[in-house]
Structures are given as structure tokens and as C-alpha cells.
Amino acid sequence: MTTNKLLIIAVFMMAALCGYAKGKEPVQKTYIYRYYLKDKKTSKHSLAKPTEFLSQKSLDRRHRQGLSLDSTDLPVPEKYVRQFAGSGSKVLGTSRWLNTVLVSAPDSATLVRLSALPIVSKSQCVYVSPDSIEDITLLRQKVHTDFDRWDSVRNDHYGMARRQIEMLGGVALHEAGFTGRGITIAILDGGFMNYDRIPALQRAHILGTHDFVEQTTEGKDFQSIDHGTKVLSAIAAYAPEVIVGTAPDASLWLLRSEDNASEQPVEEDYWVMAAEFADSVGADVLNSSLGYYKYDEPLPSYRLRDLDGNTAFVSRAASMLASKGMILCNSAGNSGMGQWKKIGVPADASNILAVGAVDGNGIIAAFSSVGPSQDLRVKPDIVARGSNTALISGRGRLVHDMGTSFSSPVTCGMVACLWQSLPHLTAYQIMELVRQSGDQHDAPNNIYGNGLPNYWEAYQKGKQ
Numbered sequence: 001m002t003t004n005k006l007l008i009i010a011v012f013m014m015a016a017l018c019g020y021a022k023g024k025e026p027v028q029k030t031y032i033y034r035y036y037l038k039d040k041k042t043s044k045h046s047l048a049k050p051t052e053f054l055s056q057k058s059l060d061r062r063h064r065q066g067l068s069l070d071s072t073d074l075p076v077p078e079k080y081v082r083q084f085a086g087s088g089s090k091v092l093g094t095s096r097w098l099n100t101v102l103v104s105a106p107d108s109a110t111l112v113r114l115s116a117l118p119i120v121s122k123s124q125c126v127y128v129s130p131d132s133i134e135d136i137t138l139l140r141q142k143v144h145t146d147f148d149r150w151d152s153v154r155n156d157h158y159g160m161a162r163r164q165i166e167m168l169g170g171v172a173l174h175e176a177g178f179t180g181r182g183i184t185i186a187i188l189d190g191g192f193m194n195y196d197r198i199p200a201l202q203r204a205h206i207l208g209t210h211d212f213v214e215q216t217t218e219g220k221d222f223q224s225i226d227h228g229t230k231v232l233s234a235i236a237a238y239a240p241e242v243i244v245g246t247a248p249d250a251s252l253w254l255l256r257s258e259d260n261a262s263e264q265p266v267e268e269d270y271w272v273m274a275a276e277f278a279d280s281v282g283a284d285v286l287n288s289s290l291g292y293y294k295y296d297e298p299l300p301s302y303r304l305r306d307l308d309g310n311t312a313f314v315s316r317a318a319s320m321l322a323s324k325g326m327i328l329c330n331s332a333g334n335s336g337m338g339q340w341k342k343i344g345v346p347a348d349a350s351n352i353l354a355v356g357a358v359d360g361n362g363i364i365a366a367f368s369s370v371g372p373s374q375d376l377r378v379k380p381d382i383v384a385r386g387s388n389t390a391l392i393s394g395r396g397r398l399v400h401d402m403g404t405s406f407s408s409p410v411t412c413g414m415v416a417c418l419w420q421s422l423p424h425l426t427a428y429q430i431m432e433l434v435r436q437s438g439d440q441h442d443a444p445n446n447i448y449g450n451g452l453p454n455y456w457e458a459y460q461k462g463k464q
Helices: 006-019 056-064 078-082 108-114 162-166 170-175 227-236 266-280 313-318 404-421 427-436 455-463
Strands: 024-026 031-037 090-095 100-105 120-128 132-134 184-189 205-211 251-256 285-288 327-331 353-358 382-385 389-392 398-401
Touching: 031 108, 031 266, 090 266, 100 108, 100 266, 108 120, 120 266, 162 170, 162 382, 162 404, 170 404, 170 455, 184 227, 184 266, 184 404, 227 251, 227 389, 227 404, 251 266, 266 285, 266 313, 285 404, 327 404, 327 427, 353 404, 353 427, 382 404, 389 404, 404 427, 404 455, 427 455
Parallel strands: 184 251, 184 285, 205 251, 285 327, 327 353, 353 382
Antiparallel strands: 024 132, 031 100, 031 120, 090 100, 389 398
């Protein structure tokens, strides 16, 4: 993921600290194509029977917000999907929102032939396997059960996390009883190392997991890196006097959509599949500390003119989330000091909260990506602490890390608490309250967006 290649860097840092076997591993040649379909005419599903493809929780979320189902909610017709299977090809998944099918094969000729099917409007190659990948095998997964004495702040419930929560008015919201209870958060990431073994995360209410890269409940690489663990800890950690997350009582789904072995457009398909899954199980808020703009050759990368919220496959899906009743918090990106400088995708999407990063004094982090979107919408939407954010690593250690990867989940947890406090409001209304509570809302810019929100003030305004 171009926005947060910290994922890959973190793997090698952990390799030095934990002990890994490293080496090149040959890869069987694989191609993956995305097929856009012309229609859904043969679907056996009906909008009159939505419980066949959406959970009751998902339907209840829409009902509360006065949202109707439409054709984008219908699954891709099974009759169409079957036409892509066989003869060496394998269907990896579909997108009901964008009406696509994702198919792999060991040779591109097979996939090119499938492009000629009458049901296909267009096709796109989204993955070409490299000749080899780094084989990084974890040798030692020791989890620390205790913190160092200097990690704690005696008689301070929030410990090292106080500043990142307090600067958003989050402590007051928590003290009023709003800690995310009753809100479901889906985390889309690249790996959740030891999430089920770390004491500080044992209190987290995890509803389930799924790996969309390996197409399993939990693939072999689901715990290969700890980027997602750190993201999870910003939301759900509970170790009083050391670290407490922004929504410690929220319910959580952990979804892997990032392929850490390469950087290719197929990761957008995995992301969309994960977002649609989150919708189907009834998630309210999504955190995505992921973003893209540059892909491995020979596949084309994005251009600045593509950052309009409607060009990138992943951004088109992200822009639909609010219409399904969900809120997306997405990292703005870490390209502020590089040649690109701008946000990536899907941070350019409409009707989401793209989150930039500031330090503990509220000063913008130099790495935080800037806006605007190509169609001149203010980006990022808001900021939160992403420079020296207090987190839990994959080994259970308290760490302080940097990146919009971490300002986003800090924000996500606070959004969950705010929505718990104002359950009658829609996703659009909650996001607008958040923007309006920003300390730069009167004069937003494309560095800070609307600035640092105050979620306590947003709650007070929302009650009126």
C-alpha cells in the first residue's frame, strides 16, 4: 500500500527484533483480471427478500437512517459467475456494488478469452505475479505479558494515550458513558499479529475475522505483520494507566485486504470485497489505514487527475458507504514529504472522513498527505494525532509510532463513541457534526482540513 508502506518496513523492523527466516521464494505465475458486467438480469435474488444476502443488523442500520435498498445491493448473479469458472480459471470474488467478478488463471490468454463473454462490458488486468517474493517466516512470536514500569502513568486511567484522546474532547465523551458500546467497527488492514494473544487486547469484543487475500476465515499471513494490531490497539486497547483505546467497548471485525508481498490494483478488489462484507454483517464504522497511488510495473499507477473520488475502483466503492449507512475513516496518506505529496485513494472518496496527522501539540506532521481532491473538495477532512501515537505492537509492547495509519483509528473510535451518543443521526449527519466541530472549520484548508474535531462539542451540538 503506497500510502502506508510502513507495513512493509514494519515487517523488516520486526524481523530484526523478533527473528525471522528471510529469503526469496519462487512464485507460480498467476494473472488476475477484473470483469465489469453489463447487468444483473439473471439474479435469483430479490430486493423483496433482502435477508437472503444481508444480515438483519445490516437492514436495521439502513432502516434507522431511512435508507432503501437498490440494485447495487443485489449479489452478482450466480449464473454469470459460473461462466468464469473452469478451464484453468478460478473465481476469487465479486463486487455487488460495482457489479464485477475477479478471476485468476496461470496464463493471461485464458483471461483475455473470458473478456469476450457477452455479459462483460470491459475487463482489466489487476495482478501479475512477480517472479519471486520475500519469504518472511516468523520464528519467534513471544508476547510480552507485562509492561515496563516507565510505560505506566500512575493514577491516570488513559496512561500514555491520554493526550491523543484528550485533544479530541474524547475523555469527556467517555466519562459521559459513551465508549463505543453497541457500535460495530470493521478494520481493513494487512495483518493482525498476535491480536488474540496480547493481554491489552483481551477485552476487545472481536466478532470475527476474514482474510480476503487468501479467501479464508484466517489465512496463513493474517498474523504475519502487526500493522493491523497497532490500528486495533488505537481503538480497543484496555490496559489502564498504560493505554486505553478510543472505543474500548465497540464490537469489531478484523478483515485482511492488503497483500503485503506486492503493490497491485487487485488490492482494491480485496478492499471492496471486505467493505461489502462489513456492510453485510452490519458494521457501522470502517477504519481503513490503507491507500494507493503507485503500483508495481507493468500495471499503471494513478495520476493526480484521477483523485476525484470516482475514477479509482476503490474510491467508487468508498463513496457509496454513507449511502449504505456506514462511515469510513481512511488515512490521508504519508506522502507529504515525497514527490507525490497528495492524498491517495480511497482518501479522495466523497462522503468519508479522510484523516491527516498532527503531533501532540496539534501541529501538522510533515509526512501527512495534502489535498485537495481533483474536483477541489477539501482534503483531508480532519486530523488527529498520528505523530508519536501510543499503540500496542504485535509483541504486546507499548510503542509510539507515526503515520496517518494511526490518526485514522484514533478518529474511528471517537466517531463510534459519538454515534453511540447520537444513535438517531445518519452517517452523513455524524460526519458533518465531526467536520463542524473542527478547530479550523471556519476556514478549512488542504493541510489540516477542518482541523482537530472536538467530539464532546459535537455531541452537545447534536443533542440540540
